[in-house]
Amino acid sequence: MTILNTVKYYINKEDFDWGRRDITLQLFHPQFELCYAINGIFFRNRESIIRFIWPVLSALITLIATAFEMMFIWRGITIKDYTFATECFCYFFILGSVSIVYSSVLLNRPKIFELLNNMNNDFVFICGLGREYRKCFLDGQLLIWKLCWYWLIFIFWVASLYISNTMFYLLWQSIFATVDEHTVRPLMFPIWLPKDDPNRTPNYEVFLSFEILLIFIVICTFGLYVYILFHLLLHYYNLIDVILIALEELFDGLDVSAATLPREDPRRVAVQSELNARMGRIVRWHLSIFDSVDTISSVYGPMLVYQVMFSSVVICLMAYQVSEQLSAGKFDYLFGILTFGACVQLWIPCYIGTLLRTKALSLGDACFYCGWHSTPLALLVRHDLIIFILRAQQPVAIKFTGLPELQLETFSSIMSTAYSYFNMLRQYNSE
Structure with missing residues (x-):
């Protein structure tokens, strides 16, 4: 229970100083820079050659692995072992994402630096505002922090299952299997070699180490990519909540009688200036959401296209693999969990996309019901309100x-x- 409480304490940020005014992106989300550093983006020594070492090695290793998977797919189709072929194709898709993620990030370094600088400015500015703004914004950031760790725990749990399942079975063979049982040492992913046995020494040890390395690479690329994407999008979803508060307080604390004074009157000028500042802040936040979401789309667009294009086929083949195992009286729980993860990795950006669209469209309604009809101060910003409603x-x-x-x-x-493809495969297999 002590370890569990410590983890809960850390995830809930119970030791964080919520009252400090100098909260920055790096201070609240220290994991963010680490995730980008793994992807080849350094924030301190930005032009360091060292940043290319891990991405280049990972890309080369996964290219070798995808070449092997293509060979395995062809082998499975040739001998009509479609279970073997479909499983290899799923791993081929997952490995193919590594190079796309690295190229998308490294080719868009200036956009990423600009994006993160804007996010940091949001932290600095909003944390200097009133208590209601701070609470709304930091509560949203705390949710992002928690979701980050939930996602990381999930992907590391799946990876550990793949490794531990193989190691436990290997340990069982070493302790209990007899020489005359003709057991085959397990691998995490199926492998075939022409005119050779992948399970003999030293082939087995090389392939086992290679597969463990591949799991780590996929976690550091595709796994972190999913986290970074939903972190960026949820940041701007959270910013919309801050805009809603600003719209609610647009006319609060201002001298209502100043609206009837002459334009040159100092009281009216002061109120007009304050209203313009508040409305300008709202508009700048609103425009930054559009610009930032466009930037996120341009940076991670190739990977999103890859996800959308192949997810239906991959989910179909994963479901087919699980169903074939069930038909044979077995259940591959690892592949079942991987199928669930394939659905989740697609659901996350789609769900957040719907949240963003719905919340952003609600800004127009929030502006219309901000209380302009009950105060003469609305005359001072009526054109701004109309333009904002139209823009929203x-x-x-x-x-x-x-x-x-x-x-x-x-x-x-x-x-x-995916379900249609799955039914077609099942019908074809039954014939």
Whole structure:
């Protein structure tokens, strides 16, 4: 219980100084820089050659692995072992994401630096505002922090299951199996070699180490990519909540009688200046959401296209693999968990895309009901309010060339397509 309480204490940030005014992105989310450093983005020594070592090695290793998987797929199709072929294709898809993630990040370094600088400015500025703004913003950031660790725990749990399952079975063979049982040493992923046995020494040891390394690489790329993507998007979803508070307080604490004074009157000028400042802040936040979501889409667009294009096929093949195992009286729980993870990695950006669209469209309603009809001060900013309401009708969407707007409708469509492919495969197999 002590370890569990310590983990809970850390995830809930119970030791964090919530009252300090100098909270920055790096201070609240120290894991963010580490995640980008793994992807080849250094924030202190930005031009260091060292940053390329891990991405280049990872890309080369996964290219070798994808070449092997292509050979395995061809072997499975040739001998009509479709269970072997489908499993290899799923791993081929997962490994193919590594190079796309690294290239998307490294080719868009200036955009990433600009994006994170804007996020840091949001922290600094909002934490200097009133208590209600701080609480709303930091509560949202705490949720992102928790979701980060929940996701990391999930992907490391899946990876540890793959490794521990193999190691336990290998240990069992070493202790209890007899020489005449002709047991085959287990590997995490199926392997075939032409005119050779992958299970003989030293082939087995080399392939086992290679597969463990591949699991670690996929966690550091695709696993962290999913986290970084939802962190960035949820940051701006959280910023919309701050805008809603600003709209509610647009006319609070101002001299209502100043609206009837002449334009040159100092009291009216002061009120007008304050209203313009408040409205300007709202507009800047609103525009930054559009600009930042467009930047996120351009940076991670290739990977999102890759996800959307292949997810229906991969989820279909994973479900087919699980069903074939069940038909044979076995249940591959590892592949079942991997199938669940494949659905979740697609659901996350689609769900957040719907949240962003809905919340952003609500800004127009919030502006209309901000109380302008009950105060003469609305005359001072009526044109600004009209322009903002019109601008808020444009939805905030994750868009990229060849990519539909990521919404829950997109997720539903992909899952329906996967189910159709699954039924076709089952019918073909039954014939």
